[in-house]
Amino acid sequence: MxxxxxxxxxxxxxxxxxxxxxxxxxxxxxxxxxxxxxxxxxxxxxxxxxxxxxxxxxxxxxxxxxxxxxxxxxxxxxPAAKVRRTPKSLRVIIDAGHGGKDRGAVWGGVRESDLNLKVALRVEASLKSRGYPVTMIRRSDVFVDLRRRSQISNRYRNCIFISIHFNATSHTGVRGVETFYVGKRGRFLAKTIQSHLVNNLKVRDRGYKFKRFSVLNDTLCPAVLVECGFISNSYERSRCNSSSYQAAVARSIVSGVEGYDRAY
Ligand SMILES: [Zn+2]
CATH class of the missing domain: 3.10.350.10 (LysM domain)
Incomplete structure (x- = not known):
């Protein structure tokens, strides 16, 4: 009681x-x-x-x-909630050049297809953390033909297409980065990515140029192809092969995407 x-x-x-x-x-x-x-x-x-x-x-x-x-x-x-961003509507299609039986350029034991994929995966992670929807043409060492790459891209609207490559030439003194584009918006994207690459990497600026690569030409959305450095040049090859360089390339591409997204 x-x-x-x-x-x-x-x-x-x-x-x-x-x-x-x-x-x-x-x-x-x-x-x-x-x-x-x-x-x-x-x-x-x-x-x-x-x-x-x-x-x-x-x-x-x-x-x-x-x-x-x-x-x-x-x-x-x-802290986790602070870094979470609002979802973006612009889709980014990342095309790691070559892959599988197509290794791209091979110099000094360095395969272009491997470098392309490493950078592509870094770009993917970074864009996703910023809220961008991302489509990867490949996420492993597999062969995808060029037509198929464009077909995958053309499923989407409100997107941009970024093909990632490393360069090579028999003139081993040649080095630097360059970005190719088709279309007016592609031009803006190429210009923005190229300027970030040059500023971040302190590399020779080979400019941004119009070129009808079939993978760009057959893709409906604004499309660029980034050549991230010459693996035929021994100095540049060792840089390209380092994770710090690859991270800086990825950062530059992501900054380029953000610049494009702000403009359009
Ligand atoms: Zn290539």
Whole structure:
């Protein structure tokens, strides 16, 4: 009997306390043994910095047992939520040149088809993290003929097509990057990607040029073909083969896509 009354009273007490806390005073938390600011911040879904600032705490490592903390209201975006972008409507079709039985250029043990794929996969990951829908013509070392590449691309509207290649010539002194295009919008995309490549890679600028490569010509959307460096040149080959260079190429292409997306 006694316990029943007590139970009822304490329930009302808890309800009233919660009601007043929620509406008038805001949520509070009494620090228990073995608790730290990090765990409390995590529990209420607020950042540790915000919780500390809200309570005027300078030393985040000194919390007293029984200390009452005010919990800031409103959810604070977690770091993961902060980087999540709004989905983009522009689809990017990434074409890693060659593949399978078609290795492209091969110099000094370096196969163009492998480099193309490495860069393409980096571009894919980066674009997806920015909210772009991406279609990959190939994601492994397989052969895809040129007609098929265009056919896949032509399934989509509101897209751009980017073919990734590395260059080679019997004149082994030749080096630099160049980007080819068809169409007016392709020209803008090529120009934007090329300028990012030159700025980021500090390579020889061979310019952006109109050229009717069949893979570009048969593709309906704005299309470019990026030649990311000469593997026939020994200096450039070792650069092209490094992951830092490949990452910088991918970054440049992604920046080019973003520039294009802002313009159209
Ligand atoms: Zn090629």
């Amino acid at each position: 006694f316990s029943g009354v007590f139970f009822k009273k304490s329930l009302i007490g808890v309800f009233v306390a919660a009601f007043t806390c929620g509406l008038a005073m805001g949520l509070t938390h009494k620090v228990k043994k073995a608790e730290n600011l990090y765990r409390i911040a995590l529990k209420y879904g607020v950042s540790i910095d915000r919780l500390a600032a809200f309570n005027g705490i300078k030393d985040k490592n000194s919390l007293g047992v029984g200390q009452v903390l005010k919990i800031p209201s409103g959810k604070v975006a977690s």
